[in-house]
Amino acid sequence: MADLILSAERHSELAELLDDEQRLQAEYPKVAEYLDMAVRLSGTGDVRADHAFDLRFIHYMTGGDDVSEDPYWEIVGPSVSGNEGRRLVNGGKPEGSPRLAFAQIILQAVYAYAVPSPETVQWISRFCDGGPVVELGAGRGYWAKQLARAGVIVNAYDSEPPDRAQNASFRRSAGQADVWHPVEDLEGFTARVSERPTDTVLFLCWPPGWGASMASSALASFEALGGERLVFVGQSKGGQTGDDAFFDRLAANWTLESVDRDHVSWWNSVDVAQAWVRA
Incomplete structure (x- = not known):
């Protein structure tokens, strides 16, 4: 899947939202919870991939049906890689990462435990x-x-x-x-x-x-x-x-x-x- 490219309008919307911590907490507490914890947790070691995941997480978790009818897959799909014949959401690392594990907890509660590819x-x-x-x-x-x-x-x-x-x-x-x-x-x-x-x-x-x-x-x-x-x-x-x-x-x-x-x-x-x- 290609990297997510935001329109100028959407980029401005997200920048405005993220600059207002009180509004973010009130309107999207799960996103606020993730961002607060993510900075304290180690990622996959691929900084670019981790940043791309965070952007997808924020965009699709706050965009509603206007941006996707399948936000779960839009968020995790690019983080899928093959390992011993299985397709796994692991960020390209067999052991995943603590940051991805925390995102998993939130995404499973918001969408579903299993991933409907x-x-x-x-x-x-x-x-x-x-x-x-x-x-x-x-x-x-x-x-x-x-x-x-x-x-x-x-x-x-x-x-x-x-x-x-x-x-x-x-x-x-x-x-x-x-x-x-x-x-x-x-x-x-x-x-x-x-x-x-x-x-x-x-x-x-x-x-x-x-x-x-x-x-x-x-x-x-x-x-x-x-x-x-x-x-x-x-x-x-x-x-x-x-x-x-x-x-x-x-x-x-x-x-x-x-x-x-x-x-x-x-x-x-x-x-x-x-x-x-x-x-």
């Missing part, structure tokens, strides 16, 4: 083959937004829609969208799947791990409704996503059909994108 979005679209998607645990609906932009019919659900409930993982913050795509509570899930159970795709993106049963419960419900197609983005069994019962159910009842080899992960939390069908 354009290649992965298209891979999911091909797997769906015109069928609808239901996403459970959708958070802010950022993945749902990108899938919808790609022409996929998608309904997003979460037990705590961030625009209507207190969601510990996706808290409200000035200057950032509560949701990127309509996110409904769980009541509509059963009815939606029941309309087209065999060609509806269940999408689970970073379902909670550490013993939480959300992933296995969602898969069991989907199976009971006649669902036959699943996309999972997360870590392997024993990682931060999904419970053991979820992976055991996959192994017993499902067949792995496809793996996205172009999927992009953060360097320090490598995940996978997999498409499954009922055995």
Whole structure:
């Protein structure tokens, strides 16, 4: 991806914003938080690349839909490099950097835990083959937004829609969208799947791990409704996503059909994108 080039007008807008610390804190507290901490943290060692990342971060985090409908990828895409056959957001360094790790925390809270690269979005679209998607645990609906932009019919659900409930993982913050795509509570899930159970795709993106049963419960419900197609983005069994019962159910009842080899992960939390069908 080419270096970001700002128009003279946009350059002036950002300069004015950054010169007014009180306004920056009030209107874009996440950007202010990052800039305050970034100067204290070491970067990748490539000063030019680190400055370019900071510029993208500021521009897309404060620009809204006027500058991009996919700000997450615009920010992290140029920081992706290959390492042992994987595409990683690491700033060109296998070990990443403390500054990038701090940016990661903010970006995951503002957008999504996993990175929806354009290649992965298209891979999911091909797997769906015109069928609808239901996403459970959708958070802010950022993945749902990108899938919808790609022409996929998608309904997003979460037990705590961030625009209507207190969601510990996706808290409200000035200057950032509560949701990127309509996110409904769980009541509509059963009815939606029941309309087209065999060609509806269940999408689970970073379902909670550490013993939480959300992933296995969602898969069991989907199976009971006649669902036959699943996309999972997360870590392997024993990682931060999904419970053991979820992976055991996959192994017993499902067949792995496809793996996205172009999927992009953060360097320090490598995940996978997999498409499954009922055995």
